[in-house]
Amino acid sequence: MFELSPTDWMAIEVTLKLAIYTTLILLVIATPIAWWLANGRAPGGLRTAVQALVALPLVLPPTVLGFYLLVLLGPAGPVGSTLESWGLNHLAFTFQGILIASVIYSLPFAVQPLQQAFANLGRRPTEIAGSLGAGRMDRFFTVILPMSRGGFIVAATLAFAHTLGEFGVILMLGGAIPGETQVLSILIYDHAEAMDFASAHRLSLGLLIFAFVVLFVVYAINRRFDTVRL
């Protein structure tokens, strides 16, 4: 029953690669955004606008996001055509393309737990560290990071897990090129369409168990850090 085909393995590899890269990129991008949202001194209107923008992928149909990214990154789009004029390839139907899409799509899942963690932390610890001679980067690695560890773990796990479940955006932008853009969720859809229910079931069950384990771990960590904080 759990014999996987080479196509299945390739999809698993693409999926994991996509999820890992997305998570790493998101941790880098989401951290400053979350800090700014939690502690920044920008006027309230601008902050609210950015907050809404970040949360947009939560409510938008994935096809809408995928459609605009296809237009933007494709050969006729502003980004795609610029890349082509530089002698590079446009990004539609490429791994890089779906990576960009994943990062945008999972952004709220990384930003929100971090923002929560930073808001709980407040400005005081960084002010203190600054008065003790620590510069910005120093402060981040020796104070903010260890004190918001829980937030980072939750953000990374949610970004990773959410990327695993991505479907609509990738279908619009990436299609289903094996080894390039065919991720698990797409492959399951293909299996089901081809009436290969056994294969679809194998992958689906695997994903289901994996997702449950991931969420279980996140909530367990969350609870531990909550009790520590109280």
Add this chain to the structure above:
Amino acid sequence: MSDGLRIQARLERPGFALDVDTAIPLEGVTALFGRSGCGKTTLLRIIAGLEHPPGAELHFGNTVWQSGKTFVPLHRRRVGLVFQESTLLPHLSVRGNLLYGYKRTPEPLRRLHLDEVADLLGIDELLERRAEALSGGQRQRVALGRALLTSPDLLLLDEPLNALDTQTKREIMPFLARLSEETGIPTLLVTHAPDEVERLAHRVAFMHQGRLERLEPLREALARADSPLFRDEGAVSVLQGELGPPDEHGLHPFGPPEARYRVPTTPGATNGAGNQARLRIDARDVSLALTAPEDVSILNILPVTIESRDEAPGHHGPARVLVTCRQDDGQTLMAELTRLSTERLRLKPGTRAHALVKSVAFLD
């Protein structure tokens, strides 16, 4: 250090405006005193570099901290910060906290070291504990030690005793009092508690509605009847003098012969006999008599000269009067009386009288 700490800053927030132009001497302890919302914490934050009001000018001695486009960030100003709530880094031990700033201080600038600071603050026993396992008073001492270990050029204390209970406050006061004296680091103390000012400060900056109204030595601030220090808890006098060895009744002489008190001491209240000490006398514990009474239980009866009569601070209306007296050694003694009594005794500036001091307390 020329001109001390020069500050010129304006800051507008909804419902609040700060406008300060002053120079604070860089020696001893300067208290920033005022009610909550008067801007004292904001001023402290500007000095620390935690606020960046455009157009402000900030000079620390010969060093520019803020001027035009120059802005020295907090971590390069070499200031020690202690806030009212616990700010120990919870993921580090006490030792880790203490050394956080020490490790980041360039070696040639390190003047204070772990052993002496731990000793000064009485925290040697706590070094291996987790920050979260400490009591409130211990945390504040560690926070002080951590700031000291950066060998700062300036110590900024924002109501460091405010969150502590009375007992703990009493425990920490002596450490704070010794701090600036033993380390020589100029200190700014933000507070709204008159007793902290009397106990710790050498001079006071009075702040009111975003302005620094007056900067004067503590002695002068305690010698005028309209001092903001007296506004909430009534007038007090703080007398400086030498404490002698106890007589056969267990009473210590305090002050020169022409203004001599005899006071009982409690163990630990002073550093022992033969030392400089400070007495705090509540104006409400002082009565005046035109002739020296013979048969009263009050021990301390001193000749004084009336200097002035003012309305008593607080909310007593016109019924109570604050009489400023000069002791024969030149120190000021305040007495709060009813208006009726002052009129009956015909107390006027220049009148000679006897002050009956009912109770005294040591400050150090």
